[in-house]
Amino acid sequence: MRRPSKRGTSMSGLVLQAEGLRKSFGEVEAVKGVSFHIAEGETYGLLGPNGAGKTTTISIVTGLLEKDAGQVLVDGREITTTTTSAKAAIGYVPQDIAIYPDLTGRENLNFFGHLYGMRGRSLSDRVDEVLEIIGLAGRAGDRCDEYSGGMKRRLNIGIGLLHRPRLLMLDEPTVGVDPQSRNAILESVEQLSDAGMAVLYTTHYMEEAERLCDRVGIIDLGVIMAEGTREELVSVVGERDRVRLAATGHLAAAEEALRRLASVEEASVRDDGIDLLVRGASAALPSILEAAARSGAAVTSVDVDEPNLEAVFLHLTGKALRDTGAEGEAVDEKEASSEGDREG
């Protein structure tokens, strides 16, 4: 389900302002002048394939990585690698599970709570609260190496929101997560956003960006290529619907016939049917089916997809999100970050 955008209702205070961020690792320029901002209560998504520059961007914004140029302000205070107190406004959830497996869930939360200056009763109460939120209250005393993958993921997120940050940054938090845990994570993010927390969410899953984010920045090759609400981004590619016909028979002839229809902009044959890009699919559907039948193709089913961020990404980059989602690229980006910092 797509959540309604809160844009325009909660833009009163900017929590994050990132301006002109640049970062190179040797000859490779991983981030090339990235700028964006996030308001209070807003969820901003950085959508792009692995290796697009999402992790490098979030590492700079979190103060983990030294930037070559640009500025990051969180709650009006600059964030750098040497910043200390200003980082208390940030909650960071790394892509990989970052917990201590030989400590219990409660001990992990207590440790990071102490690092954020929390003490005594307020810490223990907040730890209990977070354990309830992430659904681990019943397993809080168990060592984390006894947790399932989904439970570890939830604890990973719980640590990030323990100190009630103004800005929560989640770096691809659902990678490698089973559907049930994934849904639980997405629901948690929605609740946090509804509670007024600003959220920066990186993902290469179009569905997650559409579901969670008030605004989305589409990033590829270290550049934000387009930014806005879902509706604003979709308007970039126009109001064209994707129609998938499952059909048998003379598919090539049907494709030719369909191309001649005024409402059809593109048509391509695949193994089990024909894909179309159509203006006003609902109105054009009868004529499409009639043209296909006349050409000797027997249509067995029809799927109509409204324009989405996948189409936007395809339009902007000429490639599909999933085509570029190789795991190795993410590793390369992380390694490059690490090496670059050492060299720097």
Place this chain on the structure above:
Amino acid sequence: MPAVTIALKDLRQRIRDRSAFLWGIVAPFGLAFIFSMILGGVADTSNLDVTYAVADLDGGEMGRAFVDEILRPLDEQGLFDIEFVNDEATAESMAERGDVDAAIIVPAGFTDAVNSGAPAAVSVIGNVDTPILAEVARAIASGYADEVNAVRTSVYSLIVLQGEMPDDSELSALAAAARSEPTPLVVGDDSAASKVLSAPTFYSAGMAILFLFLAVQFGVLGLLEERQNGTMGRLLAAPIRRGSIVAGKALTSFVIGISSMSVLVVGTTFLLDARWGNSVGVAILVLAGVLSAMGIMFLVAAFAKTPEQAANLLAIIAFLLAMLGGTFFPVAQAGGLLAKISMLTPHAWFLRGLGDLIGEGRVGAVFPAAFYMVAFGVVAGLLALFRLGKAVAP
């Protein structure tokens, strides 16, 4: 105090996985116990069961003097047992079978040879399984031979001075008078002897300093593990200084090192009868040892990229330094370059400092050793910080 928070977390992890307990206490205590039992027995004759076979085939005055004036008193003091046999073959076979630790044979004609100025020799046949005890028997025989030679020299000098050869009774009287004179020159080494550590003390101290280097590794390994586990990013994202992370790891090493050494000092004192000397002096040596171990181990680990690589490297360096430093055997006795290299290790200074403390009995005796150990630690630590600063990255 983020560094304390990090150190407490690390210590909780180390207590839970028992690694610090194993490397810091169990292993050094166990090895010290084994070494002092095996090697300590050689030096401590009260624990030895030594038996020598003696065959006096001479029957003359000089042979009886060796047996009655040298060997019997040592037997009566309980230093060893003597089994008298009547022939060389029996003595030799007893030594070869391992029934005795050595066979001492005074050959027939020994007294005549000595009196006539002809070459005379006491034979010692060793048991191959107890070479050190055979050497002791040779040393006893050699000592007697030196005394006989001294008597013969003095009697010969008198004959030359008098210009005439005395008769046999006069000659015997002269020889007896010469033997009864006290030795005019002895080498006193009381001071050096008092600085020599007893076997339990030496091996307790040696194993303690060796395993101290392995115990303090957990701090710096923790730094590399944070990177490997991804938690380093979380620490860096927290509102703390990067230096606090390194300080936390150093504090972990320090606490483990001090705890390990303290437990070993107390434990070996009561259980292995080690004598560490003045407690303040020992505390200074322990503190200096921990600082030197931390500096050197942090420097070594700074060249590793993974915890596994670091652990291997640290183990190699720890044992290499320990061997060079004389914790297994006194390398400095080899002299020359090896002795000089030995003094480039904190281990050698630790053992020397302990010897000085026990020998001189005052706290100030440990200052030179402590100074060198701290210097090793500070120099290595500063170099380590330079490299580890770059390692504190996501």
